[in-house]
Amino acid sequence: MAQTDTVTRILDTAEVLFAERGFAETSLRNITSKAKVNLAAVNYHFGSKKSLIQAVFARYLDPFSERFHAALDSVEQQYAGRQVPLEVLLEVMARTVLEVPAERNSLRTFMRLLGLAYTQGQGHMRRYIREHYGTVFSRFAELLKLATPDLPDNERFWRLHFMLGSVIFTFSGLDALRDIEEAEYGHHTTVRELIQHMRPVVVAAMAAPLPASLGDGEAVTQAAS
Amino acid sequence: MAQTDTVTRILDTAEVLFAERGFAETSLRNITSKAKVNLAAVNYHFGSKKSLIQAVFARYLDPFSERFHAALDSVEQQYAGRQVPLEVLLEVMARTVLEVPAERNSLRTFMRLLGLAYTQGQGHMRRYIREHYGTVFSRFAELLKLATPDLPDNERFWRLHFMLGSVIFTFSGLDALRDIEEAEYGHHTTVRELIQHMRPVVVAAMAAPLPASLGDGEAVTQAAS
Amino acid sequence: MAQTDTVTRILDTAEVLFAERGFAETSLRNITSKAKVNLAAVNYHFGSKKSLIQAVFARYLDPFSERFHAALDSVEQQYAGRQVPLEVLLEVMARTVLEVPAERNSLRTFMRLLGLAYTQGQGHMRRYIREHYGTVFSRFAELLKLATPDLPDNERFWRLHFMLGSVIFTFSGLDALRDIEEAEYGHHTTVRELIQHMRPVVVAAMAAPLPASLGDGEAVTQAAS
Amino acid sequence: MAQTDTVTRILDTAEVLFAERGFAETSLRNITSKAKVNLAAVNYHFGSKKSLIQAVFARYLDPFSERFHAALDSVEQQYAGRQVPLEVLLEVMARTVLEVPAERNSLRTFMRLLGLAYTQGQGHMRRYIREHYGTVFSRFAELLKLATPDLPDNERFWRLHFMLGSVIFTFSGLDALRDIEEAEYGHHTTVRELIQHMRPVVVAAMAAPLPASLGDGEAVTQAAS
DNA sequence: TATGAATGAGCGTTCATTCAT
DNA sequence: AATGAATGAACGCTCATTCAT
Numbered sequence: 001m002a003q004t005d006t007v008t009r010i011l012d013t014a015e016v017l018f019a020e021r022g023f024a025e026t027s028l029r030n031i032t033s034k035a036k037v038n039l040a041a042v043n044y045h046f047g048s049k050k051s052l053i054q055a056v057f058a059r060y061l062d063p064f065s066e067r068f069h070a071a072l073d074s075v076e077q078q079y080a081g082r083q084v085p086l087e088v089l090l091e092v093m094a095r096t097v098l099e100v101p102a103e104r105n106s107l108r109t110f111m112r113l114l115g116l117a118y119t120q121g122q123g124h125m126r127r128y129i130r131e132h133y134g135t136v137f138s139r140f141a142e143l144l145k146l147a148t149p150d151l152p153d154n155e156r157f158w159r160l161h162f163m164l165g166s167v168i169f170t171f172s173g174l175d176a177l178r179d180i181e182e183a184e185y186g187h188h189t190t191v192r193e194l195i196q197h198m199r200p201v202v203v204a205a206m207a208a209p210l211p212a213s214l215g216d217g218e219a220v221t222q223a224a225s
Numbered sequence: 226m227a228q229t230d231t232v233t234r235i236l237d238t239a240e241v242l243f244a245e246r247g248f249a250e251t252s253l254r255n256i257t258s259k260a261k262v263n264l265a266a267v268n269y270h271f272g273s274k275k276s277l278i279q280a281v282f283a284r285y286l287d288p289f290s291e292r293f294h295a296a297l298d299s300v301e302q303q304y305a306g307r308q309v310p311l312e313v314l315l316e317v318m319a320r321t322v323l324e325v326p327a328e329r330n331s332l333r334t335f336m337r338l339l340g341l342a343y344t345q346g347q348g349h350m351r352r353y354i355r356e357h358y359g360t361v362f363s364r365f366a367e368l369l370k371l372a373t374p375d376l377p378d379n380e381r382f383w384r385l386h387f388m389l390g391s392v393i394f395t396f397s398g399l400d401a402l403r404d405i406e407e408a409e410y411g412h413h414t415t416v417r418e419l420i421q422h423m424r425p426v427v428v429a430a431m432a433a434p435l436p437a438s439l440g441d442g443e444a445v446t447q448a449a450s
Numbered sequence: 451m452a453q454t455d456t457v458t459r460i461l462d463t464a465e466v467l468f469a470e471r472g473f474a475e476t477s478l479r480n481i482t483s484k485a486k487v488n489l490a491a492v493n494y495h496f497g498s499k500k501s502l503i504q505a506v507f508a509r510y511l512d513p514f515s516e517r518f519h520a521a522l523d524s525v526e527q528q529y530a531g532r533q534v535p536l537e538v539l540l541e542v543m544a545r546t547v548l549e550v551p552a553e554r555n556s557l558r559t560f561m562r563l564l565g566l567a568y569t570q571g572q573g574h575m576r577r578y579i580r581e582h583y584g585t586v587f588s589r590f591a592e593l594l595k596l597a598t599p600d601l602p603d604n605e606r607f608w609r610l611h612f613m614l615g616s617v618i619f620t621f622s623g624l625d626a627l628r629d630i631e632e633a634e635y636g637h638h639t640t641v642r643e644l645i646q647h648m649r650p651v652v653v654a655a656m657a658a659p660l661p662a663s664l665g666d667g668e669a670v671t672q673a674a675s
Numbered sequence: 676m677a678q679t680d681t682v683t684r685i686l687d688t689a690e691v692l693f694a695e696r697g698f699a700e701t702s703l704r705n706i707t708s709k710a711k712v713n714l715a716a717v718n719y720h721f722g723s724k725k726s727l728i729q730a731v732f733a734r735y736l737d738p739f740s741e742r743f744h745a746a747l748d749s750v751e752q753q754y755a756g757r758q759v760p761l762e763v764l765l766e767v768m769a770r771t772v773l774e775v776p777a778e779r780n781s782l783r784t785f786m787r788l789l790g791l792a793y794t795q796g797q798g799h800m801r802r803y804i805r806e807h808y809g810t811v812f813s814r815f816a817e818l819l820k821l822a823t824p825d826l827p828d829n830e831r832f833w834r835l836h837f838m839l840g841s842v843i844f845t846f847s848g849l850d851a852l853r854d855i856e857e858a859e860y861g862h863h864t865t866v867r868e869l870i871q872h873m874r875p876v877v878v879a880a881m882a883a884p885l886p887a888s889l890g891d892g893e894a895v896t897q898a899a900s
Numbered sequence: 901t902a903t904g905a906a907t908g909a910g911c912g913t914t915c916a917t918t919c920a921t
Numbered sequence: 922a923a924t925g926a927a928t929g930a931a932c933g934c935t936c937a938t939t940c941a942t
Contacts, residue, residue: 006926006927022247022249022344022345024247024249024250025249025345027910027911027912028911028912028913029910029911029912037927038927038928038929039912039913039928039929040913040914040915040927040928040929040930041926041927041928042912042913043912043913043914044925044926044927044928045926048912048913049912049913115344115394116344118394118397118398118401119247119340119341119344119345119394119397119398120247120250120344120345123401126401153410154406154410154412154414155422157405157406157409157410158395158402158406158414158419158422159422159426161394161395161398161402162391162395162423162426163391164394165390165391165392165393165394165395165398166387166388166390166391166394167390168390168394169343169386169387169389169390169391169393169394170383170386170387170390172344173343173386177383177386180382181379181382181383184378184382185378185379185382187379189379189383194383196436196437197380197383197384197436198387199436200433200434200435200436201384201387201430201433202430203433204429204430204432204433204434205391205426205427205429205430205433207429208425208426208428208429208430209425209429210425211421211422211424211425212421231902252935252936252937253936253937253938254935254936254937263902263903263904264903264904264937265902265903265904265905265938265939265940266902266903267937268937268938268939269901269902269903273937273938274937274938456923472697472699472794472795474697474699474700475699475795477914477915477916478915478916478917479914479915479916488923488924488925489916489917489924489925490917490918490919490923490924490925490926491923491924492916492917493916493917493918494922494923494924495923498916498917499916499917565794565844566794568844568847568848568851569697569790569791569794569795569844569847569848570697570700570794570795573851576851603860604856604860604862604864605872607855607856607859607860608845608852608856608864608869608872609872609876611844611845611848611852612841612845612873612876613841614844615840615841615842615843615844615845615848616837616838616840616841616844617840618840618844619793619836619837619839619840619841619843619844620833620836620837620840622794623793623836626801627833627836630832631829631832631833634828634832635828635829635832637829639829639833644833646886646887647830647833647834647886648837649886650883650884650885650886651834651837651880651883652880653883654879654880654882654883654884655841655876655877655879655880655883657879658875658876658878658879658880659875659879660875661871661872661874661875662871681905681906702931702932702933703932703933703934704931704932704933712906713906713907713908714907714908714933714934715906715907715908715909715934715935715936716905716906716907717933717934718933718934718935719904719905719906719907720905723933723934724933724934
């Protein structure tokens, strides 16, 4: 009880502060003083700041990974060997993402964290995520490949990450964007609606025509590395 | 001369290190020792670390802003009041982005920095960028509106940010993504090629059909905040 | 049983680590984790780190003290009031030292611990040793005095500690010295042989002529404290 | 001036505290607060605690090494190829040791530090000393060999270390020993006098008869490792 | 104009010890 | 009798910044 309390309080506080300000900008003292636990408790329960960061991720990604596997199982069974359409795949992913953090503000936090994992943490987070969640990601990528058989592998790879970028960027900056939206257009979009907005865009993006053969003269002319 | 030298050496080193490891993870000692200048030189020449970061950005964004204005002038003149097509707008932007940093590895650096500005820096960077470069962005947004007259304002707003997310996220995680790409497909994509890949995707995304009227029952069922 | 086990495991582990790295450099965590016992067990069973250190010593010195007393009883009886020769006294001491730690590597450990007691531990160890083992040491010193009647007390005091220094230093650095010996001369000296080497040296040292009257001009000229 | 002041104050304070309580037991806060300098000054001027320890040693050993070389030069020249007698060699060493720290309490400190270097510091100090001062030591060992031509190399090796043990052990436990001496005999021996005491003992020890052929039955019977 | 020295604040981590069970 | 949890203090070190010259 006391232990669960401390560990949970640390994780709850850490995920909020990490999401707000990044890993390096959040000190253990920030976390422990806000969580009202002893500074040494982090090292006692988690071993190091690095491990705390990973634990914060695991609390989201472990259930996500499990549910996503289950959802893919279910949809594969449903399609019984036939190709699962792109729309369905995206729908499954969206639903799973939304299921995981049913409470409070945690979808935004989850997305911010995912974004941080890509843009901060000199590799150790990326390595951790690949090691622990690479399987489910690969499985999704495999199904995506079947759903878009005409797309070259390389092209699909980049489009997948364009899509991920859209989603993560949008959700992780959601508050700011909603503020602007409200000031500019007097409209407030719910997360649910936002996902409705995203769907056709993502589908169209994945289905876009291939780029003109690269290096064509009429295009961009100067470039670097 | 000696002063210019020092200032330039600091900026050159700082932009590389910032792009590699982020702002918080790069100390002034890292910068000054690598640049072989005195530690106090940063505070002497720039006043503070924050101001150094802004100076690093200004060195890219000032010429970019200027050229982008000029390019938009030119394209508006060319189309003489008629609507500038979406593809052309995107082409202009891409070309300007590529023109700015003609040397070395600085396109990647520029892109990484843009990503960092959004994902790191507790607001002071975003504020700085909006204040200094908001005008040219608004002008582009205005032309974008003319180029997509059928899109509701609200829809365009979100799609613009989906697009921004794709671009910024992709570039700010570029090294990681290229590592994966190389490991997975044995292919190395240059920034120039990547922009070629982005173009049709972005165009398709902006031109995607509007979503089915929101709130339709068959869609996502659970949601958060 | 379980308790005895725990106490013994702690002592076994502690003596090795203390001997290897000193007291301050060995944490209770080092000890308890290597001994696979609970961290709190040390404070539970011994009260404090200080007391653990003393317990480690007692495990060697209690039997040593007892045996040494017995051996001196026996030799005094044998010489029935007559002066016990220096060589015999040294032989008795050497034999007793060797008898105590019949197992494993513990002679070296014992010696290292003795050295540490002198060079580390801010007095509390020295006090403990004097209080608990002062009697047997005094008895030996008394016999030594009888065996070297021509030596001024003061001189004998210092020579005794020169001798102790040789022995403890040599044995506590034994591994390093044997490594050098082997590399340099291709020869490996056993502890038993080493004691044979020591004997004439120690005897000669104790029997050395007295120093020229101190302060004689021809000698050292500058000095401090 | 300000710099010299700070660096010197740190070194002066550090050497006293290190000598009194050892390296691990002396914190940088102990040193800097006693020296009335900023805590960060140690890392600024020395880089790390380890380097500070080495700097403390270097301040003694660099001049010692230089003077010892010079003294050996001089004595070799004086004996012009003939064998330098053992007594002279020891006299030269003793004199050099005494010359180095002409001021205050620093001879005792020097000796305590030498003792610590051997008994504490998991090798990094020994390595440092060997690297920086190995040459002069080897030179002395070489002359020692010439001075004791009848001694087997192996025997000389051990006797040299017996002697080292006496000296280092005595000096590193000096305070404790002097306490005992004063309590027991009401006499206080200066370092200078102590060296006078040591001389005939060391000479006798080096000149002791060779041990009876090893393995003789009448000797020690049990042994360890 | 430029820099070596210095500083106060804060960092992540480890420590021996205590407490509640 | 024994232990997981927790704690306050202290550790070595690095930080951006300031100061005196």
